[in-house]
Amino acid sequence: MIRSNAETIPFNKASFVGNEQTYIAQAIANRHISGDGPFTRRVQAFLESDLGVGRVLLTTSCTHALEMSALLLDIEPGDEVILPSFTFVSTVNAFALRGAVPVFVDIRPDTLNIDENLLRAAITPRTKAIVVVHYAGVACEMDAICAIAGAANIPVIEDNAHGLFGSYRGRPLGSFGVLATQSFHETKNFTCGEGGALLLNDPQYIERAEILREKGTNRARFFRGQVDKYTWVDVGSSYVPSELLAAFLAAQFEGKSEVQAARAAIWNRYNEALAGWATQQNIQLPSVPAHCEQAYHMFYILLPSLSERTRFIEHLKERNINAVFHYVPLHSAPEAVRLNARGDCPVTQDVSERLVRLPFYRELTSIEQQRVIDAVKAFSTRLAA
Numbered sequence: 154m155i156r157s158n159a160e161t162i163p164f165n166k167a168s169f170v171g172n173e174q175t176y177i178a179q180a181i182a183n184r185h186i187s188g189d190g191p192f193t194r195r196v197q198a199f200l201e202s203d204l205g206v207g208r209v210l211l212t213t214s215c216t217h218a219l220e221m222s223a224l225l226l227d228i229e230p231g232d233e234v235i236l237p238s239f240t241f242v243s244t245v246n247a248f249a250l251r252g253a254v255p256v257f258v259d260i261r262p263d264t265l266n267i268d269e270n271l272l273r274a275a276i277t278p279r280t281k282a283i284v285v286v287h288y289a290g291v292a293c294e295m296d297a298i299c300a301i302a303g304a305a306n307i308p309v310i311e312d313n314a315h316g317l318f319g320s321y322r323g324r325p326l327g328s329f330g331v332l333a334t335q336s337f338h339e340t341k342n343f344t345c346g347e348g349g350a351l352l353l354n355d356p357q358y359i360e361r362a363e364i365l366r367e368k369g370t371n372r373a374r375f376f377r378g379q380v381d382k383y384t385w386v387d388v389g390s391s392y393v394p395s396e397l398l399a400a401f402l403a404a405q406f407e408g409k410s411e412v413q414a415a416r417a418a419i420w421n422r423y424n425e426a427l428a429g430w431a432t433q434q435n436i437q438l439p440s441v442p443a444h445c446e447q448a449y450h451m452f453y454i455l456l457p458s459l460s461e462r463t464r465f466i467e468h469l470k471e472r473n474i475n476a477v478f479h480y481v482p483l484h485s486a487p488e489a490v491r492l493n494a495r496g497d498c499p500v501t502q503d504v505s506e507r508l509v510r511l512p513f514y515r516e517l518t519s520i521e522q523q524r525v526i527d528a529v530k531a532f533s534t535r536l537a538a
Contacts, residue, residue, distance in 0.1 A: 158473075159472070159473050159524065160473065161473040161474070161475065162473065162474045162475065162512050162517075162521050162524060162525060163475050163512060163514075164475040164476060164477050164510065164512050164513075165339070165340050165512070165513070165514050166514045166516060166517075167339050167344060167346075167514075168344070168412065168514055168515040168516055170404055170405050170407060170408030170411070170412065171404065171407070171408065172403075172404035172407060173400075173401045173404040173405070175404070176192060176400035176401065176403055176404045177397050177400045177401060179192075179400065180192055180396045180397050180399075180400040181397075183396075185396055186395055186396045186397050187393075187395065187396060188211075188393035188394055188395055188396050188399070189393055189396075190396040190399070191396075192396055192399035192400040192402075192403045193211050193393075193394070193396060193399040195399075195403050196209075196211060196399050196402050196403050196406065197209045197210065197211060197350075199403075199406050200335075200350060200352070203318075203325070203409075204325045204327050204328055204352065205325060205328055206327065206328055206333075206352045206353070206354055207353055207354060207355075207356055207359070208352075208353040208356075208359045208362070209350055209351070209352055209353070210350065210351045210353070210362055210363070210366055210392075211348065211349070211350050211393070211394050211399060211402075212348070212349040212350055212351055212366065212392045212393075212394060213347065213348065213349065213391075213392055213393070213394045214243075214336070214338070214347055214348060214349045215243060215312070215314045215334050215335060215336035215337075215338070215349035215350075216243040216246070216247065216349070217349060217390070217392045218334035218335065218349045218350060218351040218392075219243055219244065219246075219247035219248075219310075219312065219334050220247045220250065220390075220392075221351050221362060221365050221366065221392060222247065222282075222310050222332045222334065222351065223247045223248045223250065223251045223253070224251070224365050224388065224389075225332065225358045225361060225362060225365065226281060226282055226308060226310075226332075228248055228251035228252070228253050228281055228282070229251065229252060229253075229281075230251070230252025230253075231252065231253075231254065231279065232248075232251075232252070232253045232254070232279060232280075232281035232282075233253065233254050233255075233256050233277060233279040233280045233281060233495075234248040234253045234254070234255060234256065234280075234281060234282045234283075234284060235256045235257075235258055235272065235275050235276070235280060235282070235283045235284065236248075236255060236256070236257065236258070236267070236283070236284040236285075236286070237257065237258060237259075237260055237266070237267040237284075237285075237286055237288075237498075237501070238257040238258075238259070238260075238482045238483045238484035238485075238496060238498045238501045239260050239265060239286075239288065239480050239482065239483075239498070239501045239504065239505060240286045240288075240312065240480060240483065241314070241480065242483065242486075244284060244286060244312050244483075245483055245489075248282070248284075249488070249492060253281065254279075254492060254493060254494060254495070255483070255484075255489060255492060255494040255495075255496070256275050256277075256280070256494070256495045256496055257483060257484040257489075257494060257495065257496025257498055257501075258271045258272060258275050258496060258498070259271055259496070259497070259498040259499065259500045259501055260288070260498070260500050260501050260504065261500070262500050262504070263440040263442075264288065264289075264291050264293075264440050264441075264442065264445075265288045265289065265504060265508075266285070266286070266287065266288050266291065266292075266293040266294070267285050267286065267293055267298075268500075269293070269294045269297040269298050269301065270297075272297075272298065272301045272302075273301055275495075275496070276301075276305050276307065280305070280307055281307070282307060282308050282309075282310055283298065283302050283307055283308070283309050283310070284309075284310045284311075284312055285298060285309065285310070285311055285312065285330070286311075286312040286314070286315070287311065287312075287313055287315055287316035287319060287326050287448075288315060289315055289439060289447070289450055289451050289453065290315040290316045290317075290319045290326075290447045290448025290449060290450035290451070291316075291319065291439070291440075291441050291442070291445050291447045291448075292316065292319060292320070292321035292326055292442075292445045292447075293321075295321045295322075295324075295329045296321075296322070298329075299329060308330070308331045308332070309329065309330040309331065310330045310331070310332045310333065310334070311326065311327055311329055311330040311332075311333035311334070311352075312333075312334055313326050313327040313333050313334060313335055313352075314334065314335065314336035314338075314341065315336075315341075315448060315450040315451070316448045316450070317335055317341070317342060317343065317448055318342070318409070318413060318448050319445070319446055319447050319448035319450075320445070320446040321444065321445055321446075322444050322445075323446075326448070327352045328352070328354060329354075330354065331353075331354055331355040331358065332351065332352065332353060332354065332355070332358065333351075333352040333354065334349060334350070334351055334352070335349055335350040335351075335352065336348075336349050337349060337350070337398075337402055337405075341450070342412060342413070342416060342448065342449070342450060342515075343402065343405045343406060343409075343412065344401075344402075344405060345394075345398040345399070345401040345402040345405070346398065346401070347398070348394050348398050348402060351366075360374075361387065364386060364387045364389060365387065365388070365389040365390070365392070366389065366392040366393055367389065367392075367393065368385075368389045368390060368391055369385050369386065369387045369388050369389030369390075370383050370384060370385055370386060370389070371383045371384065371386050412515055413448075413449060415515045416449035416450075416513075416515055417449045419449075419452070419513060419515075419517055419522060420447075420449045420452050420513075422519075422522060422526075423452045423511060423513075423522070423526070424438060424439070424452070426526045426530075427454070427526065427529060427530070430529070430530045431454065434457075434532075434533060434534045435457050435534060436454050436455060436456060436457065436534070437454065437455035438454060438455075439452065439453060450513075451510050451513050452510070452511050452513050453479070453508050453509060453510045453511065454508070454509055454511065454529075455504065455507045455508055455509075456507045456508075456509060456534070457507065457534055458506070458507065459506040459507065461507075461534050462478065462506065462507050462508070462509055464532075465509060465532055466478070466509060468528070468531075468532045469525075469528055469529070469532075472524075472528045474512065474524065474525055474528055475512065476509050476510060476511050476512065477509070477510050478505075478508060478509055478510070479505070479508050479510055480505055481505060482498060482501045482502055482505050484496045484497075484498045484501065485502070511525060511529070512525055
């Protein structure tokens with residue numbers, strides 16, 4: 154067994170653009186650190202302008218933005234929500250908390266996004282929403298999805314945790330659904346450690362979203378001078394992030410072009426360097442349709458089998474390189490059984506057993522990446538375990 158003495162290359166490392174500490178210090182000096190201050194407004198305005206979204210509200214997490222979405226759509230016990238099984242648990246939890254029954258739809262074997270060809274068969278009179286996830290920052294087939302949803306009068310929600318600044322046929326991800334959610338977790342392209350945002354593309358939801366976000370009060374209307382006092386008017390919770398987090402995030406977005414260009418270079422280098430090896434070893438690399446501009450969120454490979462994946466991860470670990478698998482399918486999870494969730498997802502089951510994510514972060518140096526590439530190419534699926 155080989156054990157490298159080289160410094161460990163992590164799977165992820167938080168990236169800093171430059172002004173994070175300066176802006177946090179400014180927020181402290183402003184004596185406004187509780188949220189919805191100047192940095193929160195700056196970030197929200199930036200996203201509204203860049204994405205062409207009518208209203209953006211920063212939240213404490215993407216999970217909370219999804220929970221707000223379920224509240225805004227008045228999800229009730231017994232309602233059905235269609236979504237992929239190949240996603241993070243927050244995608245389904247937000248709706249399960251309201252008593253919804255998850256209806257899982259399988260993914261495409263190329264992009265690993267929800268298979269739009271299976272949507273119609275999953276719709277019933279109880280379907281209350283369709284939630285799509287732009288896996289790895291590559292767009293779902295939004296034309297077909299929106300047409301199917303529109304014909305059935307079912308709202309679409311985009312879980313865009315991976316897809317910020319990606320696009321579909323030239324249109325930004327996060328601008329298709331009536332609602333969309335973003336994540337600024339440490340593993341995302343742009344981060345404040347923990348944080349998120351709710352994107353509101355349908356103006357009918359804006360005022361109530363402000364109320365839900367402010368613990369069920371009309372506090373936002375009070376600060377705009379529309380009422381002389383604020384009070385409890387709806388259900389809600391505390392979804393407003395600290396101004397310190399918004400300050401950090403404001404600095405991150407100042408480096409948008411630099412960050413995305415660096416991540417694109419890393420992704421493209423992986424793709425070009427590993428293409429020949431992948432073909433020889435019967436290994437699948439990410440698929441990005443020509444009409445999609447990806448967000449460069451991750452680089453993954455699909456090994457031929459679970460046993461090969463296990464051997465591959467150990468192969469990299471021996472060389473002090475951390476690579477990880479991704480989602481465990483939701484449709485076969487214990488909680489899905491308890492909730493009587495529906496959906497047969499054989500592609501999801503297969504993919505989840507074979508996928509590996511390679512180290513991917515903006516500050517991954519060319520020397521470090523070459524170490525990863527060399528280690529990957531030293532692995533052969535034709536060798537005995």
